Amino acid sequence: MVKNALQAQLLKAGLVDNKKAKKLSKQAVHEQRTGQSNEAELKAKIAQDQQEKLARDQALDLEKKRLLQGKELKAAIVQMINQHKIKDTDGEMAYQFIDDNKVKKIYLNQQIYNALVAGSLIIAKETEGYAVLPKALAERINQKMEGFIIVNNSEKNEQTTDEDDPYAAYVIPDDLMW
Incomplete structure (x- = not known):
């Protein structure tokens, strides 16, 4: 009936009666069950944290890839300019x-x-x-x-010129120096 060696010793010494021993064993079982449910909650929280971290990491990776593609495109354009x-x-x-x-x-x-x-x-x-x-x-x-x-x-x-412009007939030279 007594599952714990310590409980057996306490019963022999007369410090605890059977009723109190059963109550303690039920309480231990209850704590064990609630501890397992706490473990389940803890595992769920850990899994949720891992999912959030994975989502953040993926967002950071996408941002890094976007920046890298921008730099590569810029380098390609500079190369085109230098070649042509x-x-x-x-x-x-x-x-x-x-x-x-x-x-x-x-x-x-x-x-x-x-x-x-x-x-x-x-x-x-x-x-x-x-x-x-x-x-x-x-x-x-x-x-x-x-x-x-x-x-x-x-x-x-x-660009087309405005027909109502009174100065449309006068062309301004592009090489005009002031």
């Missing part, structure tokens, strides 16, 4: 343009300057400076990622 830029552009003609709210100036030869003003060439931001590129490449770069093309005069040339 027109190399022999140095000349005496100064071409001024705005980049990050600052007026920048590059010196070009007359042929490159005329093509840039006409819109068949564009200026793109390079890692250390600026590069002159063909218009077709600029369209491909803008499709992939914006922010590299600084000057694209073909967009200005395609």
